[in-house]
Amino acid sequence: MPVSFDGIFVGKSYDRKKLASFWGYQTFHAIAKGVVTPAGTPFVILFITENKQASSTPYVDALSGNFLHMEGEAAHGSDRRLVNSTKDGSEVHLFHRKFHHDPFVYEGQVTLTAYNLETARPSHFTFTLQLHAAAKISYADYTENVESLLVAELPEEPSIVHPPTPKKSTRGETWSYNELLLAFNLYCKTPFGRLHKSNPDVIALAALIGRSVNAVSWKLVNFARLDPALQKRGIKGASHGGKGEIEIWNAFHENWEALSVESETLLANLQGLNIELKLESEENTSIEPEFIPPDGIDRMSLVKLRVNQSFFRRTILASYDATCCITGIRVPELLVASHIVPWATSEKHRLNPTNGLCLNALHDRAYDRHLLTVTPNHEVLVSERVSKAFTNPEEHMLLTRFHGRQITLPKKFHPEAAFLKRHYDMFVEKQAN
Secondary structure, eight states: OOOOOTTOOTTOEEOHHHHHHHTTOSSGGGGOSSEEOOTTSSEEEEEEEEEOOTTSOOOOOEEETTEEEEEOOTTOTTHHHHHGGGTSOOEEEEEEEEETTSOEEEEEEEEEEEEEOOSSSOOEEEEEEOOOGGGOOOHHHHHHHHHHHHHHTSOSSOSSOOOSSOOOOOTTSOOOHHHHHHHHHHHHHSOGGGOSTTSHHHHHHHHHHTOOHHHHHHHHHHHHTTOHHHHHTTOOOOSOOOHHHHHHHHHHHHOHHHHHHHHHHHHHHHTTOOHHHHHHHSSSOSOOGGGOOOTTOOHHHHHHHHHHHHHHHHHHHHHTTTOOTTTOOOOGGGEEEEESSOGGGOSTTSSOGGGEEEEEHHHHHHHHTTSEEEOTTOBEEEOHHHHHHOOSHHHHHHTGGGTTOBOOOOSSSOOOHHHHHHHHHHHHHHHHO
8 A cells, every 4th residue: 555644643653564564565674764755655754763773873863842853864865855845745754762672653743843954964953743633732731741751761860960959840830031041041052953852951951940841942942033043044943932032132132241141140059059160160161362351350350251251152162063163173172262353342242152253273363363364255364474474285284275265154143244344354454564
């Protein structure tokens, strides 16, 4: 018989052999891939295994409440079919399991709600589960019902640090200012592809504020819908959200420095930590050159300075997936959160992530000294002074070979064109002198 979902029921378990036989395939190998597109049908069938065998390609896939976060094929063969599923009338059906030795559970149809197409790595897709018509429930009820499942998925000895006194559950209540403040803080410091319930940081924040893990993940995706960088790439995130999210988004953009310190201090207090000791325990908190404080600075001002630096660095590295936007270097210890407009000359935009680039230490130094620049069109230009000074191939490999190339744009918080132009104009001026 042709592939059909008549007789396939939501919530029931199936293995590939049973499905292959039901659909008339001679062997299950015809449906052994993660993305199956039966010829002559409108169906796209997803077989998602979260915890894969060691011999399998380690794609990062997770079903987070009614969100499915998945990576596409490494060869990108099915990317276009998934993207076009919202336009060509395709039905996308999801079979999901936690472990490779388990049967799949049919979750029903899903709808593509966000995607990020890549070339050098697997693309990322977010689908929203279409709750079965006979069992439609409100989102608040849904998070109530899955709470026990979410807790059951945590390891017996979680690697996260819970607060000394867990907050009473606030499920169903309107999000408070402090909760939204903490959620946006986490949104800033989290790569776009990790806004899901399997992320330990999402789990930790949910425990701190007494929300379900699912609700926190949902809130992060709601913030994503407000990000112009994601909107430009056609990523809509969640299609709706609350007024409070917009207010917090605007508040941060009006005063990044104050809100960064406020949110980081609040987070440390909820964790039962002294913020100074917390900074000491975090990696990469040594003060970078442009953050070196003036002589005689008082202790609290120094703490704020270090909080600001840590927040800015984590936000920039998260936005660029911890990758130098010029060279592609992915070693965090070699990466710098570079300011486009210098920290000392623009107080309002010191912590604004659209005033940042992720560069390795060498290219950060060259950028700071205007030996290279990035144009408002994201093209790398290297100073003629460098070109003339470098006379052998080894030196060429360091800087000049990147002249004329495009930077890799971040997933979030695209560099502001006006800031890039200020740096570019200074670069041109120094070239002329």
